[in-house]
Amino acid sequence: MKKKRIRLTIILSFLIVSLVFNAILLIAYRTNPIKSIELASQLLDLSFTRTERDSMVEGVLSNREKYKAIHAYPLNNSTAPATIFAPVPANYPTPTIQEPINFGLPKVIQVPRNRESLCFFSVAELSSLMKSKKITSVELTKLYLGRIKKYDQKLNTVITLLEETALAQAKQADKEIAAGKYRGPLHGIPYGVKDLLALKTHPTTWGSPIYRSQMIMETASVISKLDSAGAILVAKLSLGELAMDDVWFGGKTRNPWNTNEGSSGSSAGPASATSAGLVAFSIGSETWGSIVSPSTVCGVTGLRPTFGRVSRTGAMALSWTMDKIGPICRTAQDAAIVFDAIKGPDGKDITLENKPFNLNLGKANKALRIGYVASLFTEKKDSNANDFLALETMKQMGYELIAVNLPNNIPVDALSIILEAEAAAAFSDLTLTNLDNRMVLQTKNSWPNIFRTARLIPATEYIQANRIRTHLIQEFTKLFQQVDIIVCPSFGGNQLLATNLTGHPALCLPDGFDKRGMPTSITFIADWYNEANLLEIGWAFQQKQGFHLKHPELFMPGTK
Numbered sequence: 078m079k080k081k082r083i084r085l086t087i088i089l090s091f092l093i094v095s096l097v098f099n100a101i102l103l104i105a106y107r108t109n110p111i112k113s114i115e116l117a118s119q120l121l122d123l124s125f126t127r128t129e130r131d132s133m134v135e136g137v138l139s140n141r142e143k144y145k146a147i148h149a150y151p152l153n154n155s156t157a158p159a160t161i162f163a164p165v166p167a168n169y170p171t172p173t174i175q176e177p178i179n180f181g182l183p184k185v186i187q188v189p190r191n192r193e194s195l196c197f198f199s200v201a202e203l204s205s206l207m208k209s210k211k212i213t214s215v216e217l218t219k220l221y222l223g224r225i226k227k228y229d230q231k232l233n234t235v236i237t238l239l240e241e242t243a244l245a246q247a248k249q250a251d252k253e254i255a256a257g258k259y260r261g262p263l264h265g266i267p268y269g270v271k272d273l274l275a276l277k278t279h280p281t282t283w284g285s286p287i288y289r290s291q292m293i294m295e296t297a298s299v300i301s302k303l304d305s306a307g308a309i310l311v312a313k314l315s316l317g318e319l320a321m322d323d324v325w326f327g328g329k330t331r332n333p334w335n336t337n338e339g340s341s342g343s344s345a346g347p348a349s350a351t352s353a354g355l356v357a358f359s360i361g362s363e364t365w366g367s368i369v370s371p372s373t374v375c376g377v378t379g380l381r382p383t384f385g386r387v388s389r390t391g392a393m394a395l396s397w398t399m400d401k402i403g404p405i406c407r408t409a410q411d412a413a414i415v416f417d418a419i420k421g422p423d424g425k426d427i428t429l430e431n432k433p434f435n436l437n438l439g440k441a442n443k444a445l446r447i448g449y450v451a452s453l454f455t456e457k458k459d460s461n462a463n464d465f466l467a468l469e470t471m472k473q474m475g476y477e478l479i480a481v482n483l484p485n486n487i488p489v490d491a492l493s494i495i496l497e498a499e500a501a502a503a504f505s506d507l508t509l510t511n512l513d514n515r516m517v518l519q520t521k522n523s524w525p526n527i528f529r530t531a532r533l534i535p536a537t538e539y540i541q542a543n544r545i546r547t548h549l550i551q552e553f554t555k556l557f558q559q560v561d562i563i564v565c566p567s568f569g570g571n572q573l574l575a576t577n578l579t580g581h582p583a584l585c586l587p588d589g590f591d592k593r594g595m596p597t598s599i600t601f602i603a604d605w606y607n608e609a610n611l612l613e614i615g616w617a618f619q620q621k622q623g624f625h626l627k628h629p630e631l632f633m634p635g636t637k
């Protein structure tokens with residue numbers, strides 16, 4: 078009898094505990110949306126009363142069902158938002174007539190005794206030799222292919238070697254040139270592209286193991302334009318995974334000046350391969366420094382064009398309002414030649430504008446007003462000595478420098494949420510399916526975590542950031558009423574983010590070496606569609622300084 082009472086007591090106690098526990102769960106369930114809204118509000122720097130949070134519950138839960146429907150709808154990376162970013166103000170004055178272009182091409186170039194030295198000739202020099210039939214495209218293509226096979230194991234720049242198709246293109250180029258059908262200064266010149274540009278005959282990996290076998294059934298417009306110019310594509314080059322840094326599924330891309338270091342990113346392969354003489358030039362892309370940064374550390378010349386100047390059709394999207402494609406070369410002269418070939422509409426990318434490119438590299442334009450960012454040239458140190466030398470070079474060239482300052486009343490750094498939100502949307506499927514766990518880098522500052530964190534950026538704040546971006550654009554409009562060119566340390570202040578947000582063109586040039594023997598750079602910035610001014614002043618600057626003639630000793634002809 079006593080045992081039965083004990084059992085009954087235990088059963089009753091269990092039932093009471095269960096009822097209480099379920100009651101607590103029920104209460105928690107009913108109050109959870111309100112509590113969740115409260116916690117979310119705190120994360121988003123918002124404050125609502127209890128009554129306001131209670132009123133929001135139904136709408137928040139309704140929106141969650143909408144999110145589920147959006148998550149279930151299939152979207153691929155190539156689908157752009159319906160909203161179009163156009164940074165240039167209405168009625169912005171631009172030339173309307175295309176004048177004859179003068180690339181300042183050399184007329185007489187001698188073939189070097191050691192023909193492997195051709196690997197470091199500029200595109201301009203190679204084009205002169207090619208046009209005069211002193212070299213052939215097949216010879217030059219075999220030279221670069223041989224150097225890739227010899228040196229890429231040290232650099233890790235190549236994702237896909239295109240030997241067979243490259244040699245076929247080179248043979249065709251030689252036939253056309255021999256028959257007098259010369260297409261221009263890129264005809265027969267070998268190059269490489271960052272492997273975020275699609276080539277329908279080969280994989281486009283975006284540097285990630287997730288997309289290692291991805292076949293995109295179109296060829297990027299930039300590659301098609303270079304095909305039309307007669308250039309020879311020899312390799313698809315490495316990029317940091319999904320356009321971040323210099324680490325991809327094949328490892329880390331190395332710096333030719335010191336192979337113990339990385340080549341920076343995300344245009345890691347293009348900058349490294351161009352610097353080491355594995356290609357004559359390359360194509361990179363920039364969203365927030367991905368041309369400028371690797372060009373700096375690898376000692377080459379990078380041009381980031383105006384937003385809407387070069388087609389992104391067939392390119393991986395990271396940020397629809399910030400992505401830009403541009404050339405990485407040995408000289409500003411070469412960058413001008415390549416830019417002229419790839420710019421302009423393709424009938425597909427609706428952000429493109431067809432604007433004149435009135436370039437004259439025959440002489441420096443002494444009428445240009447040259448500004449420098451005064452706040453970034455206040456104290457001379459070992460780390461920035463070459464920036465001050467760059468200013469001295471400009472003075473020696475006969476320019477009077479005008480002190481200017483970048484907008485300081487706008488929270489530029491906060492606007493980085495624009496890139497983060499767009500990148501998270503571009504790769505939403507990776508987050509929703511946990512495929513992001515297969516990515517190479519898994520730190521708190523790498524893409525998988527950035528994508529996750531960006532899911533909590535409110536749409537309202539994304540729009541507000543873009544409204545502030547409008548003010549930033551207006552401030553730069555005022556600034557370029559004072560000067561034509563702005564000279565700035567490549568990583569000075571927040572100019573790199575600011576000018577990528579505003580869509581202004583920039584030219585990054587080598588300006589010397591630091592105490593470790595590593596390259597440094599200076600950046601010139603111009604107003605929208607004024608790439609010609611950048612390239613004219615940049616080429617004159619390079620001829621004065623001569624650092625474009627320096628090449629990494631480890632990869633000079635004859636080294637093992």
